[in-house]
Amino acid sequence: MSEQPELPADVALMWGLGDVTKRGPKPSLSIGDITSAAIELADAEGLAAVSMARVAERLGNSTMALYRHVKSKDDLLTLMTDAALERPEPLPEDVDWRTGLTFWANGVLTAVRRHRWYAKLPISGPPAGPNNLAWFDSALGALKDTGLSEEGKVGVVMGLMTYVQGEIRLSLDLASGFVENPEAFTRYGATLARVVDPQQLPALAQVMAAGVFDEVTSFDEADEADFDFGLQLYLDGVAGFIDRTS
Amino acid sequence: MSEQPELPADVALMWGLGDVTKRGPKPSLSIGDITSAAIELADAEGLAAVSMARVAERLGNSTMALYRHVKSKDDLLTLMTDAALERPEPLPEDVDWRTGLTFWANGVLTAVRRHRWYAKLPISGPPAGPNNLAWFDSALGALKDTGLSEEGKVGVVMGLMTYVQGEIRLSLDLASGFVENPEAFTRYGATLARVVDPQQLPALAQVMAAGVFDEVTSFDEADEADFDFGLQLYLDGVAGFIDRTS
DNA sequence: CTTTACTGCGTATGAGCTACGCTAATTAGC
DNA sequence: GCTAATTAGCGTAGCTCATACGCAGTAAAG
Numbered sequence: 001m002s003e004q005p006e007l008p009a010d011v012a013l014m015w016g017l018g019d020v021t022k023r024g025p026k027p028s029l030s031i032g033d034i035t036s037a038a039i040e041l042a043d044a045e046g047l048a049a050v051s052m053a054r055v056a057e058r059l060g061n062s063t064m065a066l067y068r069h070v071k072s073k074d075d076l077l078t079l080m081t082d083a084a085l086e087r088p089e090p091l092p093e094d095v096d097w098r099t100g101l102t103f104w105a106n107g108v109l110t111a112v113r114r115h116r117w118y119a120k121l122p123i124s125g126p127p128a129g130p131n132n133l134a135w136f137d138s139a140l141g142a143l144k145d146t147g148l149s150e151e152g153k154v155g156v157v158m159g160l161m162t163y164v165q166g167e168i169r170l171s172l173d174l175a176s177g178f179v180e181n182p183e184a185f186t187r188y189g190a191t192l193a194r195v196v197d198p199q200q201l202p203a204l205a206q207v208m209a210a211g212v213f214d215e216v217t218s219f220d221e222a223d224e225a226d227f228d229f230g231l232q233l234y235l236d237g238v239a240g241f242i243d244r245t246s
Numbered sequence: 247m248s249e250q251p252e253l254p255a256d257v258a259l260m261w262g263l264g265d266v267t268k269r270g271p272k273p274s275l276s277i278g279d280i281t282s283a284a285i286e287l288a289d290a291e292g293l294a295a296v297s298m299a300r301v302a303e304r305l306g307n308s309t310m311a312l313y314r315h316v317k318s319k320d321d322l323l324t325l326m327t328d329a330a331l332e333r334p335e336p337l338p339e340d341v342d343w344r345t346g347l348t349f350w351a352n353g354v355l356t357a358v359r360r361h362r363w364y365a366k367l368p369i370s371g372p373p374a375g376p377n378n379l380a381w382f383d384s385a386l387g388a389l390k391d392t393g394l395s396e397e398g399k400v401g402v403v404m405g406l407m408t409y410v411q412g413e414i415r416l417s418l419d420l421a422s423g424f425v426e427n428p429e430a431f432t433r434y435g436a437t438l439a440r441v442v443d444p445q446q447l448p449a450l451a452q453v454m455a456a457g458v459f460d461e462v463t464s465f466d467e468a469d470e471a472d473f474d475f476g477l478q479l480y481l482d483g484v485a486g487f488i489d490r491t492s
Numbered sequence: 493c494t495t496t497a498c499t500g501c502g503t504a505t506g507a508g509c510t511a512c513g514c515t516a517a518t519t520a521g522c
Numbered sequence: 523g524c525t526a527a528t529t530a531g532c533g534t535a536g537c538t539c540a541t542a543c544g545c546a547g548t549a550a551a552g
Binding site for chain 4: 493494495496497498499500501502503504505506507508509510511512513514515516517518519520521522
């Protein structure tokens with residue numbers, strides 16, 4: 001009745017819209033419990049540690065019990081991608097779109113940084129989970145007073161999401177690469193020096209000669225600055241777009 | 247002698263700078279053979295099909311033979327990330343930086359699109375393989391005549407890489423999500439309608455009311471347009487940056 | 493009280509990565 | 523040419539995983 005069957009199964013799960021039947025034993029597990037346990041495990045020991053057995057163990061249940069609530073492991077991973085985002089902090093009142101989007105982008109970044117495994121999960125479709133949509137809405141809301149068409153707003157937000165996505169992925173991948181093998185970073189300048197032939201890669205050689213890769217940056221700082229630099233460039237572009245279309 | 251031991255093992259592998267010893271049987275496999283076989287397999291059947299056993303089978307060798315050339319499966323995946331990029335097409339002569347970077351960005355996109363699994367592989371460190379560095383050099387070269395400092399160039403290119411990375415990942419993830427489960431896309435508008443509460447997500451509801459999600463776009467086209475839209479916004483920002491600093 | 497639907501779980505299967513050690517090939521040094 | 527050193531290929535086996543299947547117990551429905 002209240003539930004048409006049109007919703008994809010995983011979307012229904014994320015919104016907690018399963019069929020509510022009353023027979024049988026009370027479930028001792030909820031999807032939320034399972035998802036949280038999986039997230040805690042991933043936070044603590046990395047995504048590789050998330051096996052159905054380990055998650056079940058953490059919940060004091062058997063491995064196969066999980067399959068009563070979740071169709072497959074991939075299903076669980078999808079749930080994790082939405083749950084990990086949590087709800088966005090509401091935008092500050094009465095700020096211009098640029099401040100709003102900067103706030104938003106930094107919010108996404110810090111939300112995701114709490115879960116270093118996030119970037120390793122594939123995105124299986126357009127945003128559909130409650131948290132993902134809340135973030136989507138929040139970014140669109142920041143463009144409220146720009147006079148852009150709805151389609152224009154979506155384009156701007158998509159581009160921003162793409163940039164932030166890229167930054168997240170790069171940043172998190174590099175961060176875990178750093179933990180695994182710091183040498184690759186601290187010795188980066190030296191490595192390039194061994195390997196780059198100025199004849200073949202002249203522009204790169206020139207950058208190296210200027211000493212740009214010499215300083216062993218603390219990496220987290222460098223990253224933050226790069227993110228903001230690229231973000232502001234993108235927002236400059238958006239500003240031009242808004243001027244042009246209004 | 248000619249090889250200091252300073253290079254990380256995987257970088258040495260990518261550049262073909264292993265120690266050259268002469269004793270023992272002639273290897274019947276080269277690292278290049280293994281990498282190519284793995285890439286062909288991934289192209290044909292997806293990344294999940296790339297197991298050490300399948301790769302070995304394709305080469306007519308036993309599984310364990312591979313481990314004489316490659317430290318682990320992760321090692322092999324790292325090699326694949328560099329090899330899959332191939333060499334960049336040289337930039338057209340005498341074009342301005344903007345045309346150059348647009349050409350470059352589209353080049354990356356098409357190179358990577360040949361390998362749909364690319365986005366699923368983690369980036370373990372800063373660009374160090376021969377192909378990665380060639381792309382890096384190519385982008386830096388496009389900024390040759392801008393008067394930017396070397397550091398400024400690196401910043402601009404990093405931002406661009408980040409954007410393109412994000413686009414690649416999103417685009418490829420969504421594409422494979424589409425193959426797997428087209429409904430999630432064709433029914434996206436309907437799904438949102440079921441799930442979005444206009445009170446809680448007003449900006450999103452407004453976009454939906456404007457019908458932006460109604461047309462079932464052919465998806466590939468939509469994607470291409472989005473990429474270019476965001477790219478041009480970013481380059482607008484870069485143009486401003488160049489003006490400001492010269 | 494019986495039927496029904498549903499939860500939890502034990503078992504088993506098959507696939508995957510890789511440590512270990514053996515065999516055979518090839519070259520270095522004499 | 524002969525011996526020792528070194529290395530490639532590979533068979534076996536151990537471990538971890540995801541998950542199909544079916545059984546047993548439980549709570550609501552009739």
